[in-house]
Amino acid sequence: xxxxxxxxxxxxxxxxxxxxxxxxxxxxxxxxxxxxxxxxxxxxxxxxxxxxxxxxxxxxxxxxxxxxxxxxxxxxxxxxxxxxxxxxxxxxxxxxxxxxxxxxxxxxxxxxxxxxxxxxxxxxxxxxxxxxxxxxxxxxxxxxxxxxxxxxxxxxxxxxxxxxxxxxxxxxxxxxxxxxxxxxxxxxxxxxxxxxxxxxxxxxxxxxxxxxxxxxxxxxxxxxxxxxxxxxxx
Amino acid sequence: xxxxxxxxxxxxxxxxxxxxxxxxxxxxxxxxxxxxxxxxxxxxxxxxxxxxxxxxxxxxxxxxxxxxxxxxxxxxxxxxxxxxxxxxxxxxxxxxxxxxxxxxxxxxxxxxxxxxxxxxxxxxxxxxxxxxxxxxxxxxxxxxxxxxxxxxxxxxxxxxxxxxxxxxxxxxxxxxxxxxxxxxxxxxxxxxxxxxxxxxxxxxxxxxxxxxxxxxxxxxxxxxxxxxxxxxxx
Numbered sequence: 001x002x003x004x005x006x007x008x009x010x011x012x013x014x015x016x017x018x019x020x021x022x023x024x025x026x027x028x029x030x031x032x033x034x035x036x037x038x039x040x041x042x043x044x045x046x047x048x049x050x051x052x053x054x055x056x057x058x059x060x061x062x063x064x065x066x067x068x069x070x071x072x073x074x075x076x077x078x079x080x081x082x083x084x085x086x087x088x089x090x091x092x093x094x095x096x097x098x099x100x101x102x103x104x105x106x107x108x109x110x111x112x113x114x115x116x117x118x119x120x121x122x123x124x125x126x127x128x129x130x131x132x133x134x135x136x137x138x139x140x141x142x143x144x145x146x147x148x149x150x151x152x153x154x155x156x157x158x159x160x161x162x163x164x165x166x167x168x169x170x171x172x173x174x175x176x177x178x179x180x181x182x183x184x185x186x187x188x189x190x191x192x193x194x195x196x197x198x199x200x201x202x203x204x205x206x207x208x209x210x211x212x213x214x215x216x217x218x219x220x221x222x223x224x225x226x227x228x229x230x231x232x233x234x
Numbered sequence: 235x236x237x238x239x240x241x242x243x244x245x246x247x248x249x250x251x252x253x254x255x256x257x258x259x260x261x262x263x264x265x266x267x268x269x270x271x272x273x274x275x276x277x278x279x280x281x282x283x284x285x286x287x288x289x290x291x292x293x294x295x296x297x298x299x300x301x302x303x304x305x306x307x308x309x310x311x312x313x314x315x316x317x318x319x320x321x322x323x324x325x326x327x328x329x330x331x332x333x334x335x336x337x338x339x340x341x342x343x344x345x346x347x348x349x350x351x352x353x354x355x356x357x358x359x360x361x362x363x364x365x366x367x368x369x370x371x372x373x374x375x376x377x378x379x380x381x382x383x384x385x386x387x388x389x390x391x392x393x394x395x396x397x398x399x400x401x402x403x404x405x406x407x408x409x410x411x412x413x414x415x416x417x418x419x420x421x422x423x424x425x426x427x428x429x430x431x432x433x434x435x436x437x438x439x440x441x442x443x444x445x446x447x448x449x450x451x452x453x454x455x456x457x458x459x460x461x462x463x464x465x466x467x468x
Contacts, residue, residue, distance in 0.1 A: 028262045122399070150414035154392055157399060157406070157415070161391030164398050165356070172391070180384035181391070188418055 011049050012220035013039035018056045019105035057109045064106025065119045082135035091202035094173040126156050141194035245283050246454035247273035252290045253339035291343045298340025299353045316369035325436035328407040360390050375428035
């Protein structure tokens with residue numbers, strides 16, 4: 001293994017360890033010694049990669065953002081409708097939040113408390129929802145008489161709620177919960193012809209379960225989504 | 235002023251000061267000295283009322299719960315339909331979250347992080363939403379073909395999202411945001427005859443603004459909702 005590969009592995013191990021420590025103790029009480037020992041390295045090795053705790057937190061948020069962008073790009077490549085892509089991505093986000101501590105910690109770090117890590121995952125998710133609704137409007141898929149702003153707000157608020165409530169009870173992030181939400185919501189968004197083509201359980205539901213078709217090794221080696229495309233919006 | 239009245243005033247001042255300190259610094263970093271000085275009393279006076287920081291946090295959550303139960307009882311006394319009462323109470327909750335630091339801190343304390351203050355406000359709100367939907371079903375107001383569990387989950391998730399997102403941007407808690415949400419949601423919940431009678435802006439909207447008709451002095455003297463009824467579910 002080259003020196004470069006070893007450094008990348010250590011950095012990823014530190015990010016994964018930091019996510020677990022942030023999730024368990026919160027940002028304020030997270031100790032760098034605990035993060036480095038969780039990654040099996042010295043605090044000196046941690047400081048080689050990160051200047052301070054804020055830099056570690058930013059790296060966790062960046063890795064979570066990258067995972068989300070990657071899965072979103074993969075879904076967009078299917079060339080499905082915008083509303084199906086929105087539904088599928090929300091399922092994939094819930095799946096990430098259920099299974100990946102880096103995504104969970106990234107959302108908490110970038111959203112809670114006074115300290116906000118960059119990138120702000122919740123702001124990115126809001127932009128993504130708005131963009132897909134704009135696309136759905138261009139496709140002629142949205143009903144008349146309902147404000148697009150209200151649609152976006154309801155979807156962003158509900159998915160934020162699923163994320164927050166799922167911290168204590170993962171059932172909120174189950175495919176059933178998300179499917180139930182879209183079964184309720186899609187008839188208020190889509191015209192009948194578009195609605196008939198939509199699957200509230202996500203386009204992956206008939207296969208190996210939501211998001212499973214998207215699984216691959218990520219940069220940080222966790223069982224995560226693949227294909228980083230750092231230039232794309234997630 | 236009697237000794238008893240002075241003690242009640244001090245306790246309330248401590249609760250209001252604690253809410254402000256918890257909101258600003260978070261529970262972990264909140265210092266008791268800051269809470270007592272904010273209330274204009276010594277730390278000794280604080281310890282006369284509260285054993286430790288956890289007891290202060292529990293008192294903040296209890297006061298927030300009491301405000302919510304009070305406003306809910308007041309709304310229920312109007313004998314409107316269950317769906318209108320649910321809509322009105324969500325507007326009143328948003329109004330409390332916008333204007334009252336004790337309610338905001340109570341929700342954060344009872345919901346975030348590892349430490350959960352009792353009462354758990356979010357669990358209370360979930361029970362309340364489920365109960366009103368059950369009542370709406372008894373009234374024959376709910377549409378067929380949509381699961382009541384999915385309705386409750388969508389409402390709880392979205393209102394949780396409004397609360398969390400409103401911490402950074404109060405616009406999420408504005409009457410417009412809540413009204414937009416109910417305009418989108420109610421047609422998926424209510425049969426046409428029930429829908430025709432519902433006001434998504436809340437029954438107070440035509441008057442002095444959402445919730446204004448409910449305002450009065452609270453036990454803790456803030457500009458809050460009145461009529462404590464500790465035995466009722468909020």
